[in-house]
Amino acid sequence: MGKYLLRRILQMIPVVLGTTLLVYALVFLLPGDPVKAMFGDKPINEAVAAQIRAEYHLDQPFIVQYFIYLKNALTLDFGNTFAGQPVLDEITRAFPVTIKLGLMAFVFEAIFGVTFGIISGLKKGKWYDTVILIVSLLLISVPTFVTGFVLQYLLGIQWSILPVTAGADPTFLDLLMPAMVLGSVSMAYIIRLTRAEISSNIAEDYVRTARAKGMSNGQVMLRHVLRNSLIPVVTYLGQDIGALMGGAMITEQIFNIHGIGFLTYQSILKGEANLVVSIVTLLMLIFVVCNLVVDLLYAALDPRIRYA
Amino acid sequence: MKKKALAFAAMACSVAMLLSACGGSNNASTTADGGANIIYAYNSEPQNPLIPSNTNETGGGKPGDLLFSRLVSFDKDGNASNEVAESITPNDDATQYTIKLKSGWKFTDGTPVTAESFTKAWSYAANAKNAQKASSFFSTIKGYDELQSDNLKGTEQLSGLKVVDDSTFTVDLNQSDSAFPIKVGYLAFAPLPESFYKDPKAFGEAPVGNGPYKFKSWDHNKQIELVKNTDYKGNEDVKNDGVTFKVYTDDTAAYRDIQSNNGALDVMESVPASFTKTFKSDKKVQPYSEAGSVIQTFTIPSTLEHFKNDEEGQLRREAISMAIDRDQIIDKVLNGNAIAATDFTSPKTPGYSDSLTGSDNLKFNASKAKELWAKADAISKYTGTLTFSYNADGGAKPIYDAVVNQLKKNLGIDAATNPIPTFQEFRDAVTNRQMTGAFRTGWQPDYPSAENYLWQLYSTAAADGKGSNDGDYKNSAFDVLCLQAAAAKDTDSANKLYQQAQEILLKDLPAIPLYYSNASGVASLSVKSGFGMDWQNLPTYTEMSKK
Numbered sequence: 001m002g003k004y005l006l007r008r009i010l011q012m013i014p015v016v017l018g019t020t021l022l023v024y025a026l027v028f029l030l031p032g033d034p035v036k037a038m039f040g041d042k043p044i045n046e047a048v049a050a051q052i053r054a055e056y057h058l059d060q061p062f063i064v065q066y067f068i069y070l071k072n073a074l075t076l077d078f079g080n081t082f083a084g085q086p087v088l089d090e091i092t093r094a095f096p097v098t099i100k101l102g103l104m105a106f107v108f109e110a111i112f113g114v115t116f117g118i119i120s121g122l123k124k125g126k127w128y129d130t131v132i133l134i135v136s137l138l139l140i141s142v143p144t145f146v147t148g149f150v151l152q153y154l155l156g157i158q159w160s161i162l163p164v165t166a167g168a169d170p171t172f173l174d175l176l177m178p179a180m181v182l183g184s185v186s187m188a189y190i191i192r193l194t195r196a197e198i199s200s201n202i203a204e205d206y207v208r209t210a211r212a213k214g215m216s217n218g219q220v221m222l223r224h225v226l227r228n229s230l231i232p233v234v235t236y237l238g239q240d241i242g243a244l245m246g247g248a249m250i251t252e253q254i255f256n257i258h259g260i261g262f263l264t265y266q267s268i269l270k271g272e273a274n275l276v277v278s279i280v281t282l283l284m285l286i287f288v289v290c291n292l293v294v295d296l297l298y299a300a301l302d303p304r305i306r307y308a
Numbered sequence: 309m310k311k312k313a314l315a316f317a318a319m320a321c322s323v324a325m326l327l328s329a330c331g332g333s334n335n336a337s338t339t340a341d342g343g344a345n346i347i348y349a350y351n352s353e354p355q356n357p358l359i360p361s362n363t364n365e366t367g368g369g370k371p372g373d374l375l376f377s378r379l380v381s382f383d384k385d386g387n388a389s390n391e392v393a394e395s396i397t398p399n400d401d402a403t404q405y406t407i408k409l410k411s412g413w414k415f416t417d418g419t420p421v422t423a424e425s426f427t428k429a430w431s432y433a434a435n436a437k438n439a440q441k442a443s444s445f446f447s448t449i450k451g452y453d454e455l456q457s458d459n460l461k462g463t464e465q466l467s468g469l470k471v472v473d474d475s476t477f478t479v480d481l482n483q484s485d486s487a488f489p490i491k492v493g494y495l496a497f498a499p500l501p502e503s504f505y506k507d508p509k510a511f512g513e514a515p516v517g518n519g520p521y522k523f524k525s526w527d528h529n530k531q532i533e534l535v536k537n538t539d540y541k542g543n544e545d546v547k548n549d550g551v552t553f554k555v556y557t558d559d560t561a562a563y564r565d566i567q568s569n570n571g572a573l574d575v576m577e578s579v580p581a582s583f584t585k586t587f588k589s590d591k592k593v594q595p596y597s598e599a600g601s602v603i604q605t606f607t608i609p610s611t612l613e614h615f616k617n618d619e620e621g622q623l624r625r626e627a628i629s630m631a632i633d634r635d636q637i638i639d640k641v642l643n644g645n646a647i648a649a650t651d652f653t654s655p656k657t658p659g660y661s662d663s664l665t666g667s668d669n670l671k672f673n674a675s676k677a678k679e680l681w682a683k684a685d686a687i688s689k690y691t692g693t694l695t696f697s698y699n700a701d702g703g704a705k706p707i708y709d710a711v712v713n714q715l716k717k718n719l720g721i722d723a724a725t726n727p728i729p730t731f732q733e734f735r736d737a738v739t740n741r742q743m744t745g746a747f748r749t750g751w752q753p754d755y756p757s758a759e760n761y762l763w764q765l766y767s768t769a770a771a772d773g774k775g776s777n778d779g780d781y782k783n784s785a786f787d788v789l790c791l792q793a794a795a796a797k798d799t800d801s802a803n804k805l806y807q808q809a810q811e812i813l814l815k816d817l818p819a820i821p822l823y824y825s826n827a828s829g830v831a832s833l834s835v836k837s838g839f840g841m842d843w844q845n846l847p848t849y850t851e852m853s854k855k
Contacts, residue, residue: 032732036739038355038441041750042364043764043775044739045444047436047456055439083355084512085528093529157568157592164568165561167554168530256561258529269701269730270355 004307008292016281020073024066034058037240037279038082040292044304052123056082069274079274081267087275090263091282096097096303101175101251102244105183110237114185117194117233124199136188148181148254165256179253182248186240190233197229205226231301238294242287344549347835347852350576351553353529357512359432361440366846371532371553374849375517376498379407379426380489381543386601386656386756386843388490391542392421392499392518394475396489397709401795403484409475414539415501416522423477425499431455432505433496442496445754446603448488450480484795486802487759494755495618520544520850521551529555547838548854565830567592574854575839575847577829581703584643584828593830599647600827600845601656603761605819606696607740607749607779614690617783617816623684625817626669628694630677632711633717634670638823641706642673645828649821652813653761656827656843657753659803666814670821674718681719693722695745698732700727704748707822730773738778749778749819756843758806763790766818781818796854 035049035058053059056079057068072079078087116136120129139147155177156164166174201207202225209222247263260279267275299305354368363372372581379393390396394408407659413421434446437460446452450468451640468480481488491497499518504511515523520542521534535550554573556562559580569592579587579597588595608615615621634648647655649670650662684690696712701727708725715723726745728734737743753760764770768787770777786809793805827845831852838851 032730034732034737036736037732038364040364041776043444043770045436045441047458048441048443051436051439083569084509089528113536152564157564160568164564164570165572167572168527175848253558254561255842256557256565258555258557262557263529269732271732 005292008295012285012288013293019284020070020277020281021066023277024069024273025062027268027271027276028062028065030268030271032271033081037270038072052082055096056080065273071278073278078278080271081272081275087278090275091260091278093261094258094260095282097170097257098245098252098261100170101248101257101259104172104175104179104242105186105244105248106237106241109183109187109190109240113190114194114230114233116187117191118198120191121195121198121202121229122221124195129195132191136191139188140183144181144185144248145250145254147184148178148251151177151181152254152278167256168258170257175257178251178257181254182244182251184275186236188214193236194229194233197232198225201225227301231298234301235294236299237299238290242283244260245286245290246283313374321453339637345547345854346411346550346552347548347849347854348574349551349553349573349849350559350573350578351532351555353555354532356439356441357509358510358515358523358526358532359440360500361429361442361445361496362512363495364441365533370849371523371534371551371844372495372498372515373513373519373844373846374521374534374551375519375523376495377413377517377519377540377542378493378495378497378499380411380493382493382756382843383543384840384842384848386658388493388756389543391493393492396492397627398486398489398797401484402486402488403481405479405481405488406472407477407479411475412541413518414520415499415516416537416539416670416848417501417503419503421499421518422474423471424474425459426497427465427471427477428505430469430497431465431499432462432500433507434466435460435464438508438632440496445491445494445496448481448483448485452480452482465492467778479849485798486794486796487755487757487763490755490757490759490799491710494627499599510638518749520546524550531555544850546850548850551849562667563587563593563830565829569832569834571834574835575829575831575849575852577827577841577846579645579828579830584645587828587830590830592833592837594833594835595828595830596839596841597645597826597828598841599655600825600841601756601843602750602752602825602845603649603652603654604646604707604748604750604822604825605649606653606746606748607819608817608823609743609779610781611741612745614684614688617781617818619689620684622816623680623687625820627677627680627684627719628715629669629817629820630671630673630680632714632820632822633672633718634823635672636714637707637710641710644824645826646823647826649823652819652821653758653806654753654824657756657758657761658799659758659806661807664807664814669814669817677719681721693745695724695726696747697726697728697734697737697743697745698748699729699731701730708748711822739773741780746820748808749752750825751776752845753843758803758810759790759794762806762809762813763794764811779818783812783816783818786812807852 022123035052036044080086081090116132117221120132123129155162162177163174166178207220207224210224249265252259254259299307342814351370352367355365356362356368358372360372363369375778377391380388381391384390392409392413394410397406433440434443434452435455447629449466449467455464470478501516520537520540522537524533524535532553536546559578562573562576563580563583591646610617613806615624626843638646650667651664653660696708698708712723712725715721751761764776766777766781767790768782771780771782789809793802796802796805827841829841829847831839834854835852837853838848838855842848
């Protein structure tokens, strides 16, 4: 077990190096000169532009720029944005908001997705099963920005139940609607996944055996049906938490949330290599860790899986 | 069983880690307190520190304008009047100015505003070592070129600025410039206190000015708080207790906040595309949409075959201009939020006229257009496709689709759009002179003077990459009239000369004017009085009140 963990963690090193190099190269290859763009459509003072290029090492060849970034990153100095703000500050300002939103969406989709999925799966064919199926199909087929705008207009402006936008330093209530919007599509998938798993597992031989041994219905459901059904659900949720932490550009934009998604979008537009690479590396680490946790959870759910 | 426990622990740990990271954002709350008369204004995060001469975009320009008073200030319509200056006196040919300051002006740190507050600030801005983005505004002052070399310390001063005494200084210019007394109203010409030079970086985070408002706080990516400067005794009559600029991810979100009147936002100076049709009749907001100072044009490079500055080129340019039905585009695409162009400046520019000789060239006349094009074809036949390039990230698509369709229909020529994904790539292609057809141009003035629209965009001095003459238009008759206007004794005679210069442009059409974008915006219903927009297409922040 410990060996397995160590191996997985060591694997992260080449992954981090590879990603940073790749992303840095991609930002470098973006068309357009970020320094020229700083002057908008006003005349460019070449002497000033040269000063700025030198300050951000933009006058150096790509590979030199990359190694300067890497060298500084080892001392936790991720450089400055073009506005003169330390990259680390930008990320630490935006990330807590994204985590908050992501976790709320995660809890929302996990609780409601699994619950409705179980209800649906156990009572197949009942009217509420049909309703759940139709609603989940609707959520999957309607794009997030439509759900977002509609809910914002109805709940926020027409009925004034929830705050219209979240703004800076959002509270739990401010983020409730965005979290629902963000989690809605995944929730629908989880409902369908759980329902399908439960309805197929319930007909398995081992369930019949368990019942034949005289186990109570609750015990059978909890220990056999549910436990086996949740393996793919956990996989899905694990992937999803990584995606949620990456920020949700559309949801953040609709509800004026200053999270990672918006920051990434802005920094790509401005060609801020340091910021883009730092964010992507961070997200990648989160993804890798989430995957590791999911793999470990498999072992807990399925005794046949062992790590050595 | 052991594995299970471990997995659970791993999960618990990661959740705890995530939760603890959330903790940081709960402490500050930014809700509006009912009592104070604070205006919450729409903004984007400034792209530079809040240093006047390093600010060249609106995110920093809006707070900067309220924090710093310059020698002159402008009223809503762009008319200049002295603010910190007592007098700005030119010599006979407007190459030297003597500037006297009013007494009693103070920065918010208590230090007085002296002649040196200006001369040192301007020299700092002009000095290339300090990498100030608005440095080229000082290029007409003597000594500017010496401050563009490689081996500078950053403290060298402009040789054209001489301090006479605490409240007087003189400015020597490289050439006549009657617009100089207006130019000094631009933000980059703001005075700076002595404390700035000790630590420019700290100053950029917490500026100290002499304007109608005082800096209170800057919470990056969130908001900038300004409060009323009670010591201010300038031209503005401040009707509220402060302005807080809030950063929005999206203008639609901002519009929704204004609609809901929830105290989050009071005013914004744009209208999201999806509301341009409805905002004027929206009962939940106070709308504003009037003639503005931004002109939208497209430029056809003067080097383009068949479009050079000769008889054939002029005929073709006139034909294209006359084949465009501007009113239809304004009506159908812009929902009426613009005015058809009749000149090269704007209705908000002092000296504007809608009936200059040659303004007929900007009026829709399909049959005349065809006739002119045929005449040009008689000189030399045009075959090929005229392309129209624009940046696709700025909402220009429907306009250029319409222009191209009208040209195809009204002129019978082959035309096509060429969208370029981002503004950055688009400007790159323009500054590298890679455009092989017409391209989108537009101008938002830095200061309200015809000079800013004409000299910067169409003079020979601004061509070939030395300024914003992106089409490299060169006409010495135009240059001469502009120079005469620059040497004129007073603004009125200068404006007369600028009108004559424009008549040349209306004949040559180096760029083809389309329309003046309206200054349009909305305010929340809590704003009780004073909502309007000024010559910069920005809300009249100082005049707004919630009481």
